[in-house]
Amino acid sequence: xxxxxxxxxxxxxxxxxxxxxxxxxxxxxxxxxxxxxxxxxxxxxxxxxxxxxxxxxxxxxxxxxxxxxxxxxxxxxxxxxxxxxxxxxxxxxxxxxxxxxxxxxxxxxx
Numbered sequence: 821x822x823x824x825x826x827x828x829x830x831x832x833x834x835x836x837x838x839x840x841x842x843x844x845x846x847x848x849x850x851x852x853x854x855x856x857x858x859x860x861x862x863x864x865x866x867x868x869x870x871x872x873x874x875x876x877x878x879x880x881x882x883x884x885x886x887x888x889x890x891x892x893x894x895x896x897x898x899x900x901x902x903x904x905x906x907x908x909x910x911x912x913x914x915x916x917x918x919x920x921x922x923x924x925x926x927x928x929x930x
Contacts, residue, residue: 826882833877842867842871846863846866
């Protein structure tokens with residue numbers, strides 16, 4: 821990946837972003853029975869907001885490649901040294917959320 825040209829990397833970034841999550845969010849919004857021009861604009865705004873983070877990162881890397889490279893290297897170094905801790909914390913948070921959600925559902929049906 822480090823040997824790709826700028827345009828190929830930007831194309832891959834746009835192609836490989838989590839479009840399925842954006843599509844799932846848009847499908848949830850569409851269940852609201854979009855029928856007015858305002859609701860169509862809200863849907864377009866949602867899709868733009870959902871992908872704006874990736875657009876910002878790509879533009880930052882294009883216009884300030886040295887700073888973006890330095891920040892990515894610091895992030896990579898930190899992730900390599902804290903990988904196990906990050907996985908444990910994410911799994912614990914997900915587990916606590918699932919348990920809490922299950923307890924809530926059990927208590928709300930009784």
